[in-house]
Amino acid sequence: MTEKRSRLEIYLDVLRVISKGVSKPTRIMYSSNLSWKPLKEILESLIKQDLIKVETEKKAKRYYITPKGLRVLGYFKKLREELIVK
Numbered sequence: 001m002t003e004k005r006s007r008l009e010i011y012l013d014v015l016r017v018i019s020k021g022v023s024k025p026t027r028i029m030y031s032s033n034l035s036w037k038p039l040k041e042i043l044e045s046l047i048k049q050d051l052i053k054v055e056t057e058k059k060a061k062r063y064y065i066t067p068k069g070l071r072v073l074g075y076f077k078k079l080r081e082e083l084i085v086k
Helices: 007-019 025-031 036-048 067-082
Strands: 052-057 060-065
Touching: 007 025, 007 036, 007 060, 007 067, 025 036, 025 060, 036 052, 060 067
Parallel strands: none
Antiparallel strands: 052 060
């Protein structure tokens, strides 16, 4: 049985998915293995923190990672490489 992801891990998963070019909300939801309500809250939080931005194209919302979001992902990637958790 797998362990439940922490809130931090979920946020980082959403950032990772968006950084790979997945920009539509439904695709982000499936790729990060979340239901709609938690994803919506996370997206709003990431926007407020300037880690992602939202653009509306023909009534469709698309999400993109910001330079700050890329820095945060890089920081945690480096931390994960340095820190061994058993």
